[in-house]
Amino acid sequence: MSDGALRGSRLGATSYETDHHVEFAPRQPVSYDCPNGHVTTMPFSLEAEVPLVWECRCGSEALLRDGDRPEPKAVKPARTHWDMLMERRTTDDLEVLLKERLDLLRSNEVITSAGRTSAPRRKKTA
Ligand SMILES: [Zn+2]
Numbered sequence: 001m002s003d004g005a006l007r008g009s010r011l012g013a014t015s016y017e018t019d020h021h022v023e024f025a026p027r028q029p030v031s032y033d034c035p036n037g038h039v040t041t042m043p044f045s046l047e048a049e050v051p052l053v054w055e056c057r058c059g060s061e062a063l064l065r066d067g068d069r070p071e072p073k074a075v076k077p078a079r080t081h082w083d084m085l086m087e088r089r090t091t092d093d094l095e096v097l098l099k100e101r102l103d104l105l106r107s108n109e110v111i112t113s114a115g116r117t118s119a120p121r122r123k124k125t126a
Contacts, residue, residue: 032062039065 027043034040034056044050056062089097 031065032056033065034058034060034062036060038062 025045025047028046029041030044030050032040032042032054036056036058038056038058038060040054040056040062042054050064052064054062054064085094
């Protein structure tokens with residue numbers, strides 16, 4: 001029996017066809033570089049339109065290697081906790097808060113984030 005022989009199978013049965021005899025459309029490996037140093041290589045059909053960006057496994061946008069760069073987006077730097085703090089407070093505010101906290105620390109009073117004085121937890125006795 002030659003390789004090209006027809007293979008029969010019942011309707012609805014699992015296909016026993018393997019990839020070995022399937023002719024794929026001509027493909028090209030396309031590499032994407034993510035800003036975190038990951039490289040993703042995807043096979044694309046030569047006829048397929050290759051996307052300029054690919055979502056990396058880490059969630060970042062990986063750029064097509066050697067490709068036309070997409071319009072450089074105005075990259076918004078991630079807001080840090082510090083940035084958010086500075087949107088609500090001025091340095092003067094913070095100086096005051098810092099002094100308050102330091103005074104409290106020095107007076108040995110521990111304040112929880114809820115603003116209540118923390119009491120040592122009592123263990124339930126069995
Ligand atoms: Zn990545």
